[in-house]
Structure formats: structure tokens, C-alpha cells
Amino acid sequence: MGMTAMTPEQETGRYDLSDLVHDRMAELGLSYRRLEELCVDPEADPADAVTAEPLWKRGTLENLVKRRKIQPPDFPRLRALHAGLGVPLAQVQAAAGSQFLGIDTVWSPDGKVRALVPGYAEMDDEDQAKVHALMEAYRTVQGE
Incomplete structure (x- = not known):
């Protein structure tokens, strides 16, 4: 009996990026085709015809929103x-990290320190408090 490999989303059971795209499309009234047109890397060289093109295709965006692989x-x-x-780019990165890698982005209360913590959402309150204490300790060491 063969085993079927699970997709990253199935392994994490999370769809943070899918949900972010779905929600923003609804807020902005965007179609998949219009979002495709807008998805150009802002750091692409305008003279480079390949990198200055949209990097997401309509079908891929639709698959993402519909939680397909x-x-x-x-x-x-x-x-x-x-x-x-x-x-913000950090919001997109956090959602992708969560969906595809099972990594949670944790911010300090003042929003100045960020940590990537596997399984943070599943931690109990005590362990989450320990993560925040480590972040504060790091800030103190760094002189902030």
C-alpha cells in the first residue's frame, strides 16, 4: 500500500496565505485577472521584460484562494x-511561513522584535510567555 505525500498545507493544516489573499481580494473588489496584473515584484528591473511581468498567474491565484495545492x-x-x-511584506511573509512551513511569526508587544517560532499557535500560555521573555532578553542584549 503506497503512501501519498501530503502537501505543505495539509501537513500544517493552515491556510493563512490563502485566507489573506481571499480577504484582500474581497476588500479591494479584485478579480483574479486584476490581481494577476498587480502582482509585479516592486524590486524588479523595469528594463528586464521577464522580471517586470506579473509573477502570479490567474490560475495559481485561484488555486491558492481555493486552498488547492x-x-x-x-x-x-x-x-x-x-x-x-x-x-506589508512582513504580513505576506508571515502568512506564507505559516501555511507552507508551519512557522508562526511572533511580534513583541511594541512591534519592534519579530521571532519565527514553529508551533507557537499550539503552545500553552506559559510557553508563549517564555517566547516573549526570550524576545525581551534578546532586545536587552542588543541594547535596545
């Missing part, structure tokens, strides 16, 4: 999605 996006695609959705 897609390849995990690379960094230029995350930048392009951030541009297309009009949300």
Missing part, C-alpha cells in the same frame, strides 16, 4: 503579492 512561492513572488494586495 500550489508550489510554495519564492521571495520575488511574495514581494509581488505584497504589491498586488497592498499589504
